[in-house]
Amino acid sequence: MPYFTQVGHVPRKRHVAFRQPDGSLYWEELIGEDGFVGDTSLLYHRNPPSALTAIETVETADEGLHANQPLSPIHLTPHSLPIKGDAVLDRVLLLSNDDVRISYAVATEDSSLYKNSTGDELAYVESGSGALESTFGRIDIVEGDYVIVPTSTIHRWTVRGDEELRLLFVEARGHIDPPKRYLSERGQFIEGTPYCELDIRRPTELLDVSGSDVPVIVRTRTGLTRNVHKHHPFDVVGWHGGMYPWSFSIHDFEPITGSLHQPPPMHQILEAPGFVMCNFVPRLLDYNPNAVPIPPFHSNVDSDEVLFYAKGQAKTRQGTGVGLGSITVHPAGFIHGPHPGNVERALGAARADEYQVMIDTHRPLQLSAALKDCVDPEYPFTWANLEEGARKVPSDA
Structure with missing residues (x-):
């Protein structure tokens, strides 16, 4: 963080003799980013x-x-x-x-x-x-x-x-x-x-x-x-720095809304080398009378998209088994979007009731051995399996 903060007992100047009550020196620890030309903090220890x-x-x-090969969308259930x-x-x-x-x-x-x-x-x-x-x-x-x-x-x-x-x-x-x-x-x-x-x-x-x-x-x-x-x-008695x-x-995030669908960068919270993070929170949905208040099918050609479903309802994934605590991975190269029937269900909706955490990575993700204990093998085929039922969903459902 770039904001200077001071906590506890610190000296008047950096790198000066700072003594404990018994007359011995406190031990100064400098912790810093980017070769000490970025943010730094100084901590004062009782001992080395x-x-x-x-x-x-x-x-x-x-x-x-191991690689995600053959390339597939993934649904994980970490609670299991x-x-x-x-x-x-x-x-x-x-x-x-x-x-x-x-x-x-x-x-x-x-x-x-x-x-x-x-x-x-x-x-x-x-x-x-x-x-x-x-x-x-x-x-x-x-x-x-x-x-x-x-x-x-x-x-x-x-x-x-x-x-x-x-x-x-x-x-x-x-x-x-x-x-x-x-x-x-x-x-x-x-x-x-x-x-x-x-x-x-x-x-x-x-x-x-x-x-x-x-x-x-x-x-x-x-x-x-x-x-x-x-x-x-x-054993730190004080520190100062950035x-x-x-x-x-996530409850303090103030969502940016619009008359038509807003892309994920409007929901960004953080960035780091090689990935960004966004979140989706309860908010007013698109308010153009003809708006489709749900994401379109999309290909994020430069990123693997990871979504953690933390709380609320995942309107785009109804009928798929995706629920609270689920993680989905939609890799670069895979066209993804709402499951069949969910676009029609969303028409006319005024609010979203969801808490989702998204990580978009700039390089392909590898999968760990732990996935064998929490992966849903049917998820890649849910778009096709739900398609027929969706044809019967009336537009005012």
Whole structure:
């Protein structure tokens, strides 16, 4: 984020002697993007942050990535996956390419401490509540929240009560930011954008945790490593800068509508190298008297389109088995659109009642081995199978 923030106890100047009550120095940690010419933050630790007592390889299962060949549209049902536990170690990879990894987790316990050193991460909270705890402090999270964690931030996911915390993870190979067209030259959200600074939540409460021999899982480009820290990484007494975790709610997104159908870029929320993210929320539908208030058939020739059906009704997919918690993948090269009968049903509708999260990738996605446990083999043929019944749907249905 480009907004300067200060939390806790910090010195008057950067890189000066800053002393603890016993006279010893606080340990300054500089974390920065783009070779320290991008956003940076300075954190002040009670103990040296790089003091390690052990380094170990974390063995992981083969993810079984393979091409979507023969090229097919896909319907996934992540709720059917037999997963529970830790949002870090027990998340399941579904889709991946060189720019992005899309995973799903059902957290039933607080996660391991974790640092992704390959890029920023986003988590969408499908259901449940808890918190993101990090070296920067705590952000409470609830259903509908997007949570962006900058690369190399040590953090963990905590679960509130006995409720499951269901998370859709989007792991970038770069930085996840608001679209450039939403921002002024100095980084302020301009007028007319569908969300702004007032919707963004940042860490405000430091954790300042003590402890010793603390394991941290680190993702690198070669796999997972376990670093055991001599001191707890959350021993931070203050920080300042423009690089930190942040969150906002899908419920605060202000949809842009029109008299005729608006394309997906009107619903964009974020961008990153190799992909963009949009969401679709409850809104007024197209209000031209002759409008067809539903997307036409389309070929996005440069992108694979991933849709997560988070809440509400998927009007374009009625009769297909797509429902809450479903994920569809419509790859580049596949013409897709409303299923038969749904255009007629949509005519005259005044509002959409849906919450959907979309990831459009610029490179083809590979499929993981986990798909065998949650893929609907009949989905590619639903347009043909529903066609005959659609011929009998009257236009005023």
